[in-house]
Amino acid sequence: MPVGPQPSPGPHHPSQTAYGRLRRVVLTDQVSRSLFAEYAAHRDSDRGAEETGWVLLGLREADEAVVLATLPAGAERDAGEAHVRFNADAQALASRIVRQADRRLTLLGVVHTHPGRLRHPSHGDYDGDRVWVRNLRGEEGVFGIGTVCREAQASTVAGHPQAHVHVLDGLRFDWYTLGPQDRKYRTVPVELTIGPDLAAPLRDVWDVVEQHAARLDRLARQLTRVQFDVTAGRDGPALGVTVGLGEPGQAIRVLMEGKTVRYFYEAGGEGFQADLPAGVAPDQGVYLLLAELAARG
Amino acid sequence: MSQQAAVVTAGWGRVSPGNGMEGKAMDFRPLNELERRQLITALRGNADGNRVLLMDRRDTSFAGTADDVPDEEVINAIKSVPCHY
Numbered sequence: 063m064p065v066g067p068q069p070s071p072g073p074h075h076p077s078q079t080a081y082g083r084l085r086r087v088v089l090t091d092q093v094s095r096s097l098f099a100e101y102a103a104h105r106d107s108d109r110g111a112e113e114t115g116w117v118l119l120g121l122r123e124a125d126e127a128v129v130l131a132t133l134p135a136g137a138e139r140d141a142g143e144a145h146v147r148f149n150a151d152a153q154a155l156a157s158r159i160v161r162q163a164d165r166r167l168t169l170l171g172v173v174h175t176h177p178g179r180l181r182h183p184s185h186g187d188y189d190g191d192r193v194w195v196r197n198l199r200g201e202e203g204v205f206g207i208g209t210v211c212r213e214a215q216a217s218t219v220a221g222h223p224q225a226h227v228h229v230l231d232g233l234r235f236d237w238y239t240l241g242p243q244d245r246k247y248r249t250v251p252v253e254l255t256i257g258p259d260l261a262a263p264l265r266d267v268w269d270v271v272e273q274h275a276a277r278l279d280r281l282a283r284q285l286t287r288v289q290f291d292v293t294a295g296r297d298g299p300a301l302g303v304t305v306g307l308g309e310p311g312q313a314i315r316v317l318m319e320g321k322t323v324r325y326f327y328e329a330g331g332e333g334f335q336a337d338l339p340a341g342v343a344p345d346q347g348v349y350l351l352l353a354e355l356a357a358r359g
Numbered sequence: 360m361s362q363q364a365a366v367v368t369a370g371w372g373r374v375s376p377g378n379g380m381e382g383k384a385m386d387f388r389p390l391n392e393l394e395r396r397q398l399i400t401a402l403r404g405n406a407d408g409n410r411v412l413l414m415d416r417r418d419t420s421f422a423g424t425a426d427d428v429p430d431e432e433v434i435n436a437i438k439s440v441p442c443h444y
Contacts, residue, residue, distance in 0.1 A: 113443065113444075115443060117437060117440060119433075133437075140442075144444055145442055145443065145444050146442070146443050147442040147443075148440060150437050150438045150440060151438075153437045154433075154434040154437045154438055157430075157433050157434060157437055158430055158434070161428075161430065161433065165410075165427040165428060166426050166427060166428060167428065167433070168428040168432070168433055168436075169433050169436040169437060172440055172443065174443040183443075184444045186442075186443075186444035187441075187443050187444055189441075190441025190442065190443070191441065193441075194436075194439055194440065194441050197432075197435065197436040197439055198436060199428070279434075282430075286403065286407050287407075
């Protein structure tokens, strides 16, 4: 147990990195494609007049942020023409899944769209963001604003008209940073590098993530050996959950595909499908199977 | 039990171990809630995933877990994202 002077309480763990102000934001090419493609698809949808957005996961280096994953607002977002509140439960579970591969990933910031031509965050954004950034490493957040850019010529190649702006095919993202003491958002140079959107595989099962987010997140908090993956289901992609048991090679496996949830018990290289009552929630099903296994000794 | 050990057991006081650390305060104050949660998360990470626990070499206090970011920190930040306008 610690016996010496303790670090000042803060919103996050002590880090080996000495954080300075962000000098630039680096997006991977797939992250940038996710933002432009999903913004375009959103505008073509029946909710296209609403605002939408993403949270950004990545690496917070000493003076730069490298964005490696985008988590969308979700179908269950609360949004209108002048506001958007993300489905945070789904994004929380998604962050847990994405970070299985790299636990250095942290929350870097937020991108959201404006229906008009306001190309910077609003006063309302500022009031919330300047408090919220205290939750982030370095107490500074990255903020992107997506808008329509009719003057940008249709092209398959993105433009970079200013250091903090990317445009592509009639859409535009402007990039800013904000710290808790800043009186206004600061434009920040944005650059591209080759790399993934680590959350891209989750897009195929995002409806399942939203459907079961709170329960699966709670399951991951209650049990230590819970792993998630995206895998092939019966008719398409499925979200899989594996709960490791006490012995090597023993696990409970849950596959969620659309509205269907299937349960398996794996032991000694063999798999057994378990029949549970219809309507059983995934976490409930796991505990029913654990109880059954315990009863069998 | 020596007088010195008795002081340590009682906690909350200043001790003079006689090994060159005379005058150094040993702070046995209880952890606050955030510190307690951080330490528990780190200990679980160490037990479950062999993650490194860092120690401040000056005073042996807990100094985090390398640059791994705890789930709790990320999820708390996500769940507190404000409404955007």
